[in-house]
Amino acid sequence: MPTPAPFPPLPVEPPSGCPFDPPEGLARLRLEEPLSKVALDDGSWAWLATRYADVRAILGDQRFSSDTSTPGYPVSGMTGGSPRPDAARGFIRMDPPEHTRLRRMVTRDFMVKRVEALRPTLQRLTDELCDEMERVDRSEHPVDLVQALALPLPSLAISLLLGVPYEDHDTFQRLTGTLLSRETGEEDRGPARAELLAYIDGLVRAKVAEPGDDIISRLATEQHARGELTHEDLVAFAVLLLVAGHETTANMIGLSALSLMLDPETAGRLREDPSLVRGAVEELLRFHSIIRNGPRRAALEDVEVGGRLIRKGEGVIVAVPSANRDEDVFPDAGRLDITRPNAQHHVAFGYGIHQCLGQALARAELQIVITTLLRRFPTMRPAVPVEEIPFRTDMVIYGCHALPVTW
Amino acid sequence: MNITVDEAKCCGAGQCVLVAPDVFDQRDEDGIVVLLDATPEAGLHAAVRDAATICPAAAIQVHE
Numbered sequence: 385m386p387t388p389a390p391f392p393p394l395p396v397e398p399p400s401g402c403p404f405d406p407p408e409g410l411a412r413l414r415l416e417e418p419l420s421k422v423a424l425d426d427g428s429w430a431w432l433a434t435r436y437a438d439v440r441a442i443l444g445d446q447r448f449s450s451d452t453s454t455p456g457y458p459v460s461g462m463t464g465g466s467p468r469p470d471a472a473r474g475f476i477r478m479d480p481p482e483h484t485r486l487r488r489m490v491t492r493d494f495m496v497k498r499v500e501a502l503r504p505t506l507q508r509l510t511d512e513l514c515d516e517m518e519r520v521d522r523s524e525h526p527v528d529l530v531q532a533l534a535l536p537l538p539s540l541a542i543s544l545l546l547g548v549p550y551e552d553h554d555t556f557q558r559l560t561g562t563l564l565s566r567e568t569g570e571e572d573r574g575p576a577r578a579e580l581l582a583y584i585d586g587l588v589r590a591k592v593a594e595p596g597d598d599i600i601s602r603l604a605t606e607q608h609a610r611g612e613l614t615h616e617d618l619v620a621f622a623v624l625l626l627v628a629g630h631e632t633t634a635n636m637i638g639l640s641a642l643s644l645m646l647d648p649e650t651a652g653r654l655r656e657d658p659s660l661v662r663g664a665v666e667e668l669l670r671f672h673s674i675i676r677n678g679p680r681r682a683a684l685e686d687v688e689v690g691g692r693l694i695r696k697g698e699g700v701i702v703a704v705p706s707a708n709r710d711e712d713v714f715p716d717a718g719r720l721d722i723t724r725p726n727a728q729h730h731v732a733f734g735y736g737i738h739q740c741l742g743q744a745l746a747r748a749e750l751q752i753v754i755t756t757l758l759r760r761f762p763t764m765r766p767a768v769p770v771e772e773i774p775f776r777t778d779m780v781i782y783g784c785h786a787l788p789v790t791w
Numbered sequence: 792m793n794i795t796v797d798e799a800k801c802c803g804a805g806q807c808v809l810v811a812p813d814v815f816d817q818r819d820e821d822g823i824v825v826l827l828d829a830t831p832e833a834g835l836h837a838a839v840r841d842a843a844t845i846c847p848a849a850a851i852q853v854h855e
């Protein structure tokens with residue numbers, strides 16, 4: 385085991401005050417040392433970028449590689465990912481031209497028009513979940529909003545797109561939960577990954593044999609059949625889209641609902657004027673910035689960023705929560721302002737060629753859920769003091785493990 | 792204002808379509824940006840500049 389690098393660790397713990405604030409220490413770094421060095425658990429170190437301008441510069445520059453097998457890529461610790469050079473790493477861990485080729489096979493499935501056409505379905509799914517919540521006997525309150533709505537909705541939506549049978553959802557949530565937890569050791573991570581891969585492998589085989597109207601079936605009958613996509617690539621695709629679509633939106637739904645319940649004035653404004661919801665969702669994405677310690681890159685050449693030289697072979701971690709709270713870009717950044725004029729300039733979905741493919745879907749789900757909750761449950765409130773809500777400080781993606789509510 | 796787009800760079804995230812739907816669209820086959828109006832009227836300029844700023848792939852060039 386190498387001697388740990390003499391740098392402070394990557395900040396991951398939220399400050400003791402507001403659970404919505406970025407990890408402790410990021411604000412100070414942004415002011416004092418916007419590109420600093422942090423120690424990783426395996427004794428290596430990486431650059432940590434905390435300023436908006438630097439974060440965009442790094443993510444927009446293809447001299448920074450997303451390939452986990454690039455020398456210097458910071459694989460250690462949460463979200464690092466293992467350095468697997470195989471196809472199973474999915475296109476988010478690839479560079480062009482391979483990344484471009486694979487990503488373009490699915491961009492059309494997530495484009496704005498497609499998602500707009502899905503809105504009635506998303507609204508119906510949301511309404512059904514709300515109907516079920518309404519049917520819960522009051523004596524059985526509180527209701528956990530995470531289990532009742534935040535998790536099932538994105539799960540239903542991505543499963544619908546991918547053609548995953550709903551019966552299999554519990555399996556997925558268990559496996560993705562294990563894979564994304566900071567507390568999961570390598571001994572549990574391996575089997576969980578293997579189980580998920582085995583499931584998806586079976587699903588892909590089933591779709592190849594009997595295609596339906598979904599993304600996996602289309603990839604199977606077109607790109608796979610033409611030899612442009614191996615079976616392994618297809619499995620990796622499905623895993624990536626499924627995992628990415630599962631927990632991210634779910635946690636944004638939970639945090640958004642909670643922050644609005646705690647801010648009745650903002651909630652009231654939104655309820656009276658639902659047309660504000662688009663801007664509100666951008667601001668919620670900026671404010672919550674659920675990707676707590678990533679994305680990550682490795683420099684393929686010497687690159688100057690923000691006046692510092694990042695050398696070839698050095699790793700970089702960009703702090704999305706810090707960039708999105710940069711006062712130079714978002715004045716009074718710690719305040720949730722649903723009419724902030726430039727909220728959409730946030731980097732909550734990343735930036736550059738890897739920017740979230742599912743962002744139109746995530747936006748639509750959030751807009752629909754928020755509007756529907758405010759309309760149907762105007763008196764909804766947390767059923768426990770905020771200090772008792774279990775926040776996901778132990779996870780790659782921030783949020784709440786549970787959100788007990790009543791109304 | 793004169794706009795050009797670089798299809799090769801576009802990653803199809805659709806930010807431009809959300810911000811300026813009268814100027815940008817996405818191609819049905821692959822989600823790549825389609826320029827609907829290369830010389831939009833003045834009322835759309837602010838939205839177009841915003842689209843160029845947030846385009847994650849820097850695929851939109853605005854010549855004023």
Ligand code: SF4
Pocket residue numbers: 796800801802803804805806807808815817822823824845846847848849850851
């Ligand atoms: S915002 Fe940029 S990358 Fe996204 S669709 Fe428009 S041109 Fe393409």
